[in-house]
Amino acid sequence: GAVVSQHPSWVICKSGTSVKIECRSLDFQATTMFWYRQFPKQSLMLMATSNEGSKATYEQGVEKDKFLINHASLTLSTLTVTSAHPEDSSFYICSARDTPGGRAYEQYFGPGTRLTVT
Amino acid sequence: GQNIDQPTEMTATEGAIVQINCTYQTSGFNGLFWYQQHAGEAPTFLSYNVLDGLEEKGRFSSFLSRSKGYSYLLLKELQMKDSASYLCAVRDRRDGGYNKLIFGAGTRLAVHP
Numbered sequence: 001g002a003v004v005s006q007h008p009s010w011v012i013c014k015s016g017t018s019v020k021i022e023c024r025s026l027d028f029q030a031t032t033m034f035w036y037r038q039f040p041k042q043s044l045m046l047m048a049t050s051n052e053g054s055k056a057t058y059e060q061g062v063e064k065d066k067f068l069i070n071h072a073s074l075t076l077s078t079l080t081v082t083s084a085h086p087e088d089s090s091f092y093i094c095s096a097r098d099t100p101g102g103r104a105y106e107q108y109f110g111p112g113t114r115l116t117v118t
Numbered sequence: 119g120q121n122i123d124q125p126t127e128m129t130a131t132e133g134a135i136v137q138i139n140c141t142y143q144t145s146g147f148n149g150l151f152w153y154q155q156h157a158g159e160a161p162t163f164l165s166y167n168v169l170d171g172l173e174e175k176g177r178f179s180s181f182l183s184r185s186k187g188y189s190y191l192l193l194k195e196l197q198m199k200d201s202a203s204y205l206c207a208v209r210d211r212r213d214g215g216y217n218k219l220i221f222g223a224g225t226r227l228a229v230h231p
Contacts, residue, residue, distance in 0.1 A: 042224075045221075046219065106163060109162070114158070
């Protein structure tokens, strides 16, 4: 139980294009999903927190117009990197928190999406 | 402010015991997690401490002292597959109650024969 999937697992795109990454909770309902970014040999940095049906809350320094987050249902959140540039190349990881009643303290992580912008 | 410190790298011998320390400063402490992350993969949950003391789970144990802002992860009977990064993360009770996780930079553990 508590499986989170991400699609795609890796993507290469050209500078200036947009890329959408999907995060799905497969066997539970996730009212809250988190998006992280991880550069090589660095730790996970929280980008934003999204709640189903409401606007995402972005961390300081993260451009909300560049990283569009949509949490349209209890099982799906998407991150769109708009007008991607080489410096956006990174490992993007989502996590999901179960609804109250489950192990609400725990976040379940997806397998990550490696984005390379050329 | 928020700050989490852990050693950058550690090495250990197969079959031995290793302790990875983590110190933290946060205004809204609401639990501490340890995750294991192999290169290119997502973190996997190891342990969760919210009260002081030791939590044991097989070969892995985690300790927390809230008054000292200190935790450690203890790995026993090390195996080669334990070579990975170990991330200390603190759950921060933020406005809105989202309880975001703040991660340390991670400790890269290399287990050698």
